[in-house]
Amino acid sequence: GEEVAQTPKHLVRGEGQKAKLYCAPIKGHSYVFWYQQVLKNEFKFLISFQNENVFDETGMPKERFSAKCLPNSPCSLEIQATKLEDSAVYFCASSQLSRGLDGYTFGSGTRLTVV
Amino acid sequence: KNEVEQSPQNLTAQEGEFITINCSYSVGISALHWLQQHPGGGIVSLFMLSSGKKKHGRLIATINIQEKHSSLHITASHPRDSAVYICAVMGIQGAQKLVFGQGTRLTINP
Numbered sequence: 001g002e003e004v005a006q007t008p009k010h011l012v013r014g015e016g017q018k019a020k021l022y023c024a025p026i027k028g029h030s031y032v033f034w035y036q037q038v039l040k041n042e043f044k045f046l047i048s049f050q051n052e053n054v055f056d057e058t059g060m061p062k063e064r065f066s067a068k069c070l071p072n073s074p075c076s077l078e079i080q081a082t083k084l085e086d087s088a089v090y091f092c093a094s095s096q097l098s099r100g101l102d103g104y105t106f107g108s109g110t111r112l113t114v115v
Numbered sequence: 116k117n118e119v120e121q122s123p124q125n126l127t128a129q130e131g132e133f134i135t136i137n138c139s140y141s142v143g144i145s146a147l148h149w150l151q152q153h154p155g156g157g158i159v160s161l162f163m164l165s166s167g168k169k170k171h172g173r174l175i176a177t178i179n180i181q182e183k184h185s186s187l188h189i190t191a192s193h194p195r196d197s198a199v200y201i202c203a204v205m206g207i208q209g210a211q212k213l214v215f216g217q218g219t220r221l222t223i224n225p
Contacts, residue, residue: 033209033211033212033213034154035213039214040121040126041152041217041218042215042217043203043213043215044131045212045213047214048211055211056211056212059212089156091158095211097117104148104160104163104213105160106150106157106159106160108156108157109156109157109158111156
């Protein structure tokens, strides 16, 4: 499809519980990115994939966060033992950044609330 | 100091006014994005620029690579343009991740 599909839209977890977020990129896009938006406009890069391979994971808090992009499955971002400060909107984006293509598309986000 | 700085942070204008939002960055980039985020939270990519100027409807984006500066202009602004506009840059190392400015909250009053 022509949209990046993120599920669920909203997720509420008690502190210490696990949270799993999903992202189906646009078909044909080779790159998938996860960003965390805290407060209103503060975006933090988490991780990117080139197809199913991790491309850049410099933003990932490795102790509790993990992510995968497996063939023929939505990509996923998992947070083990959630903390209050994990409350944020998590955006997935996909891109096919061949030269000359404006192909950076965002999903609508998953709002995670940790209580 | 942030790598990407936007100004103004907030902008209120009357319908019909010409709007300019500025973005300055301090790192080498391969491309710059202008994004729009509505109150509902969804993000729309308006432009990706690596040089020059692009136009789409009432929106115009320009970039000056030497001066590390970009502007987003909205002509004949309308209340439906009210949103947060975000400048984001992509580094030159091939990492392709975006570094975001803090956003400009635009309100257009009828």
